Amino acid sequence: MNIELFEEYESNVRGYIRSFPTIFDRAEGATIWDVDGNPYVDFFGGAGSLNYGHNHPVVNEALIAYIKRNGISNALDKATLAKHDFLLALQEIILKPRGLHYKVQFVGPTGTNGVETALKLARKKMQRSTVVSFTNAYHGHTLGALAVTGNELYHDSYYGVPLNVTKMPYDNYFDHDMDSVDMLRHYVEDGSSGFETPAAVIVESIQGEGGVNVSSAEWLRKLSQLCKEKEIILILDEIQVGNGRTGDFFSFERAGIKPDIITLSKSIGTGLPMSIVLMRDDVDVWSPGEHTGTFRGNSHAFVAGMVMLEHYWRDDVFSKEIREKGKQVEARFRAIHARYPDYFSDVRGLGMIWGMESSVKDFCGLVSREAFERGLLMETAGSEGQVLKFLAPLVITQEELDKGLDILDEAADAAVAKAKAGALEETA
Numbered sequence: 001m002n003i004e005l006f007e008e009y010e011s012n013v014r015g016y017i018r019s020f021p022t023i024f025d026r027a028e029g030a031t032i033w034d035v036d037g038n039p040y041v042d043f044f045g046g047a048g049s050l051n052y053g054h055n056h057p058v059v060n061e062a063l064i065a066y067i068k069r070n071g072i073s074n075a076l077d078k079a080t081l082a083k084h085d086f087l088l089a090l091q092e093i094i095l096k097p098r099g100l101h102y103k104v105q106f107v108g109p110t111g112t113n114g115v116e117t118a119l120k121l122a123r124k125k126m127q128r129s130t131v132v133s134f135t136n137a138y139h140g141h142t143l144g145a146l147a148v149t150g151n152e153l154y155h156d157s158y159y160g161v162p163l164n165v166t167k168m169p170y171d172n173y174f175d176h177d178m179d180s181v182d183m184l185r186h187y188v189e190d191g192s193s194g195f196e197t198p199a200a201v202i203v204e205s206i207q208g209e210g211g212v213n214v215s216s217a218e219w220l221r222k223l224s225q226l227c228k229e230k231e232i233i234l235i236l237d238e239i240q241v242g243n244g245r246t247g248d249f250f251s252f253e254r255a256g257i258k259p260d261i262i263t264l265s266k267s268i269g270t271g272l273p274m275s276i277v278l279m280r281d282d283v284d285v286w287s288p289g290e291h292t293g294t295f296r297g298n299s300h301a302f303v304a305g306m307v308m309l310e311h312y313w314r315d316d317v318f319s320k321e322i323r324e325k326g327k328q329v330e331a332r333f334r335a336i337h338a339r340y341p342d343y344f345s346d347v348r349g350l351g352m353i354w355g356m357e358s359s360v361k362d363f364c365g366l367v368s369r370e371a372f373e374r375g376l377l378m379e380t381a382g383s384e385g386q387v388l389k390f391l392a393p394l395v396i397t398q399e400e401l402d403k404g405l406d407i408l409d410e411a412a413d414a415a416v417a418k419a420k421a422g423a424l425e426e427t428a
């Protein structure tokens with residue numbers, strides 16, 4: 001068994017294996033072991049798909065029981081008991097207590113399928129073709145989702161020009177006081193701006209892949225208000241920062257808004273493939289079978305997702321824990337920033353998503369490598385990988401959190417020492 005096999009047999013497209021070059025095998029909570037038995041604290045969290053951790057005992061127990069009784073696994077979109085129970089839990093535990101009324105569409109099992117569906121549905125509903133998305137946005141890699149994604153690394157004109165999409169500045173994209181919602185309003189209201197009223201605006205309330213950019217509640221409210229006034233569908237992409245990441249189940253709850261469409265994936269299936277689109281009743285303009293796909297009935301994900309909603313979201317204990325742990329992460333990040341102001345330029349986040357930005361090229365990649373060598377998985381985000389991103393499972397124990405943050409401290413010290421000794425010039 002050796003890691004070179006992947007180089008020989010797997011496409012060049014492989015990514016995270018390059019940041020974390022070992023063969024992983026077992027995982028529990030927020031710890032992963034490789035085949036040699038080395039433990040790694042997981043601050044990567046499956047890019048937001050493992051909010052409930054690896055192999056949660058309640059999930060494992062439910063899945064084993066379901067499989068043992070030969071519960072149906074894939075049923076496309078037929079009615080199943082597993083789907084029935086998941087739908088009921090989502091409505092009763094999450095939506096109704098928040099005064100939210102949405103129909104649920106089960107789509108192909110990845111986030112990008114949800115985004116693709118949301119864009120298509122909004123266009124059908126409004127009978128308009130343009131969509132507004134934001135600078136540094138990340139919505140996935142199918143062609144529609146790619147068109148509303150910012151990072152040029154993923155774009156190439158060979159893939160087709162991202163037609164009918166206008167990019168607007170995200171909140172605080174510019175250093176000065178320009179409010180991009182005011183700008184959007186001006187464009188929509190000015191008949192000679194050359195700007196067509198879009199079918200939809202798609203937005204992340206916190207841009208995860210884009211570099212942990214947190215929009216203000218006020219900005220989100222203004223955006224929602226504008227969309228209402230101008231009859232534009234507001235799509236909230238909750239794929240990375242929903243499912244409790246910010247402390248609330250939905251990350252937009254802090255703004256008190258009610259989007260027209262919500263995309264949800266990653267942790268909704270506890271890391272098993274599942275993606276859903278929530279839509280207001282009147283937005284549900286599909287005709288039967290009009291948007292379909294084989295893998296829309298992953299019963300194991302329904303079972304796992306349902307038990308986690310039951311387990312964590314009946315009261316606010318979990319939310320309080322998330323906020324409390326998030327404060328600890330923030331404090332430790334700020335301490336590192338204060339220790340190395342020449343290397344780190346900003347700390348930002350909310351709940352349990354935190355980012356530490358560096359203005360020194362490739363420095364965060366160096367910290368991530370140093371962390372990996374010491375037993376911590378932590379990825380970088382942002383267009384240049386200039387932000388170290390904390391996205392640990394929300395269920396991380398105090399012991400795992402302390403251990404991971406201690407490793408991060410050491411990794412930052414080691415990276416600064418290496419950078420001072422010229423390590424970054426060597427890799428440039």
Ligand SMILES: Cc1ncc(COP(=O)(O)O)c(C=O)c1O
Pocket residue numbers: 047110111112113115138139140141204208209237238239240241265266
């Ligand atoms: C906000 C957001 N939208 C969409 C996606 C795409 O999800 P997937 O990778 O499952 O297609 C991601 C993935 O990171 C995401 O963060």
